[in-house]
Amino acid sequence: MSEKKLVYKNRRVGILVITTMAASFSSSLNNIACGLDLRMVAPDQTIEEAKNGIQNHAKGLLQVKDLIELKAWREAQKELRKSSSLLKQDIYTIIQAKPGNERQNLRKLYFNLFNSVSKLDYAARDEDESKVLQCYDKIVLALNEILSEL
CATH class of the missing domain: 1.20.120.290 (Oxygen-evolving enhancer protein 3 (PsbQ), four-helix up-down bundle)
Incomplete structure (x- = not known):
């Protein structure tokens, strides 16, 4: 019985780790996208x-x-x-x-x-x-x- 609880607990920890990593990765992608240079699309030049x-x-x-x-x-x-x-x-x-x-x-x-x-x-x-x-x-x-x- 204790082995089943341990496996269940490990799965929850694993899912929590994966979710945290995905959220962190998503936020860093957003920061990269905001840093793109799009001057050819909308030039800053007069x-x-x-x-x-x-x-x-x-x-x-x-x-x-x-x-x-x-x-x-x-x-x-x-x-x-x-x-x-x-x-x-x-x-x-x-x-x-x-x-x-x-x-x-x-x-x-x-x-x-x-x-x-x-x-x-x-x-x-x-x-x-x-x-x-x-x-x-x-x-x-x-x-x-x-x-x-x-």
């Missing part, structure tokens, strides 16, 4: 800030060419990711401020530009110089086109 930063970030993106010529692939990738993410936020902010009838063409240009950036990143990872240069040329064309539209 249109004026985006317009002021777009030229500098575009120049930063184009300066990746120097690293490509040196075949410094990892550094080129790092600089590409840094400058393109800032430029992406600037362009996104400006597109969102435009009237609805202008957005479709700008979104297409935006997609083309950053699709080329991703392809360049992959080509640099693979150290494929001809593909990197081809992607870089597409970035220059797409960047000039989108900047002329903005």
Whole structure:
């Protein structure tokens, strides 16, 4: 009889421990979710800030060419990711401020530009110089086109 009571008591303790752990895990997940950076969804940036930063970030993106010529692939990738993410936020902010009838063409240009950036990143990872240069040329064309539209 005492063995049954012991088993029953151990089950209650086990359930209590599991419940406590689940509650603690749930609360820590909530804290993590509250710490996410959602600036691409709701930018903290004003249109004026985006317009002021777009030229500098575009120049930063184009300066990746120097690293490509040196075949410094990892550094080129790092600089590409840094400058393109800032430029992406600037362009996104400006597109969102435009009237609805202008957005479709700008979104297409935006997609083309950053699709080329991703392809360049992959080509640099693979150290494929001809593909990197081809992607870089597409970035220059797409960047000039989108900047002329903005």
